[in-house]
Amino acid sequence: MTMQATDIRTTQTASSYAPMFMAASGGDHGIDIEAIREHVQVRRCKHVAGQSIYHAGQPFHAIYLVHAGSYKICELADDGREQVSGFRMRGDLMGVESIGLKAYASDVIALEGSEAWELPYPAVLRACLHVPELHAHLTSALAAEIRCDRSWMLMFGTLAAERRVAAFLLDVAARYARMGYSAKHFILRMSRIDMASFLALKHETVSRALSHLHDMSYIDVQRREVRVLDVNGLRSMAGMSAALN
Amino acid sequence: MTMQATDIRTTQTASSYAPMFMAASGGDHGIDIEAIREHVQVRRCKHVAGQSIYHAGQPFHAIYLVHAGSYKICELADDGREQVSGFRMRGDLMGVESIGLKAYASDVIALEGSEAWELPYPAVLRACLHVPELHAHLTSALAAEIRCDRSWMLMFGTLAAERRVAAFLLDVAARYARMGYSAKHFILRMSRIDMASFLALKHETVSRALSHLHDMSYIDVQRREVRVLDVNGLRSMAGMSAALN
DNA sequence: GAACCGCCGTTACAAACCGTTACAAATCGT
DNA sequence: ACGATTTGTAACGGTTTGTAACGGCGGTTC
Structure with a gap:
């Protein structure tokens, strides 16, 4: 049984952060979090085990960057079937697969005491205008996510x-x-x-x-x-x- | 697609779910090809069955839009294992998973007399500057591709x-x-x-x-x-x- | 702390499913 | 027409799953 992320605590943004963030599995791209934070109001969200960041169907409004701990991505079928499609750790982006939609397409659930940074998507888009490299980063992150899934398809299938x-x-x-x-x-x-x-x-x-x-x-x-x-x-x-x- | 009374998903968002496992398709990208052709020199490439558009490892230089026929996307392991990760038909984009890389990550092979339109990637990027919506389209297409693969994982896993x-x-x-x-x-x-x-x-x-x-x-x-x-x-x-x- | 409970993880055994192998028929290419 | 490729069918065997039982661990209650 999962919990709704109703008790997310907003804290002040951290002062320092490691320069390099690798994306899940496919990741040879590094998100420049400092460049983002100049233009985006980042909210730090802590989660306990079993707590969800968002559920499939909820309005899409932000992407998330894992800062600590682990999260699982869950795909849901309307008949109740469920599939964990991946795990995310520090430096991984979450929610990018829902870009272009009105609502999130999957569930994201914390595995343990975890923290993710919420990046409101409209603000991210604005930041892309000021930091041209950011858009390339985002696109690369999406492409890397595809390659990640393809690698697992290769593994599952063979x-x-x-x-x-x-x-x-x-x-x-x-x-x-x-x-x-x-x-x-x-x-x-x-x-x-x-x-x-x-x-x-x-x-x-x-x-x-x-x-x-x-x-x-x-x-x-x-x-x-x-x-x-x-x-x-x-x-x-x-x-x-x-x-x- | 029925929903239970307790389902938090809204009716509106439910329609944005891939109704079936859509890994076979690239989804409905809604690419405005006319807008592209104003800025990009499009080359029409015909292929016979078994012919490849590109192989994994070849320099990435263009993405492709299927105009006719069908193509299969093949993931390759270094020990010879092979996995068809999807099929593409008219309107589908191919090669977007390699954006950000120096080389293509998969093989694409024509299934029969097919035709794909080659869109040189640098020109596509330039076109994005002139046609702002194009960048959103491209990003959405990438996100849609992720969701297709996730649907495949849900299908295969369950x-x-x-x-x-x-x-x-x-x-x-x-x-x-x-x-x-x-x-x-x-x-x-x-x-x-x-x-x-x-x-x-x-x-x-x-x-x-x-x-x-x-x-x-x-x-x-x-x-x-x-x-x-x-x-x-x-x-x-x-x-x-x-x-x- | 002790007892209890729920969840997680491991193992054994039996059953079901799917892969392997083999072969034949149909279709395609030349 | 011929051989090569693709597809269909069947029997068999192996891998994976289903079921059940058991122990460990953590949290809760008393």
């Missing part, structure tokens, strides 16, 4: 269950590495159920796959804590797909 | 093989309908193998699913010729309500 799990771990590891953390030892921030939804598997299958990767000494896994023991083993299992980075 | 085939048929039918052709009787332009790749199935499974849909009198299918006999049957199988028309 890899068996265990290989998908291996590819997922490598992707998570790569993202932690880009953020300056260890790629060999990390904590998964999502439940097995969310992982399973994202990988188009059942959560029991994910558990079995992780256990098997453990048995083969590719990883050391204990609940959400993962230690990568054999990167090349994982890579060969994931089809050497560097496209996911 | 529907069993036969249901995916049913959803695919409905999507194709809807596309033909939008182009002014019959939604009840059409010719599939792609092979079973391409269909299977797109649906993350094997071509035998696609054949079996089509035969079964035939046995249930939902469709009449003979090789690539399809007649829809029971739209509501198909819709219920694809996880959609029968209300939509």
Whole structure:
């Protein structure tokens, strides 16, 4: 059960921020947040686990930049089916897929104590007029999001269950590495159920796959804590797909 | 598309959802081609079946607008795996996912006698300066492409093989309908193998699913010729309500 | 703190689904 | 007409799922 983001607290904007923000997975583009903040009133929104930033169908008014924690993107069907289409971490943009619509197309739900910066879209457009590079950045971010989804389509369509799990771990590891953390030892921030939804598997299958990767000494896994023991083993299992980075 | 009483979505926004998994299509971009042609030198490119417009890795220089026929978009892994990530028909844009890159990220291959209009990207950017709406169109097109891929993920992640085939048929039918052709009787332009790749199935499974849909009198299918006999049957199988028309 | 509860994660076993393999028929290209 | 390609059908086997049971963990209540 998800909660409505009714108790978002608006705080003063932070003074400093890391210069580089990588987009989810496809991301070789960096959003220049300082340039944005000169023209856009940024609101910092904190969320607890299970709280949603926005739901599909709510009026589209802003895009969001993840500042801390993790969020999951959920696609919904009218008959109740649900699909996690991705996870977002620090530096990732959220909501860009709804640009051009009146309402958001997906749900975004916080996985834990997280914070996202709200960038009202009209203001972003105005900022694009003053900072020409910003528009290129935004377009590149959209294109990168497409490539990200395409990479997962390639993975879903061509890899068996265990290989998908291996590819997922490598992707998570790569993202932690880009953020300056260890790629060999990390904590998964999502439940097995969310992982399973994202990988188009059942959560029991994910558990079995992780256990098997453990048995083969590719990883050391204990609940959400993962230690990568054999990167090349994982890579060969994931089809050497560097496209996911 | 029915909504439950508790559904927060409004009727207006519901119509902006892709009614079916639209990954097969690029959506309705509504590109104003006449506005473009005032500023961009458009080259008309004809292709025979199997011919590629561009391959992954080739320098990115232009985007393409499908004028006639069909194209398939292929994602490639370095170990040879291949995934059809979508089909494009008249009015669809191709190549936008590579904006911001030096090289194209996918292959695009013609399915039959087809024609695409080449729009050199630098010229498109210049045209955006003269025609402000064009930039919004381009951004919307990119966002729409993301939503198409997300619909695919929802479909693939939540529907069993036969249901995916049913959803695919409905999507194709809807596309033909939008182009002014019959939604009840059409010719599939792609092979079973391409269909299977797109649906993350094997071509035998696609054949079996089509035969079964035939046995249930939902469709009449003979090789690539399809007649829809029971739209509501198909819709219920694809996880959609029968209300939509 | 202790007992309780709900959720998450793991494992075992059985069942269902889909992929694999094989082969034949239909269609297409030359 | 001929061979190559595409498509359809079937039997079999493997992968994934369904079901159930169990333990761990965190939060709540008393």
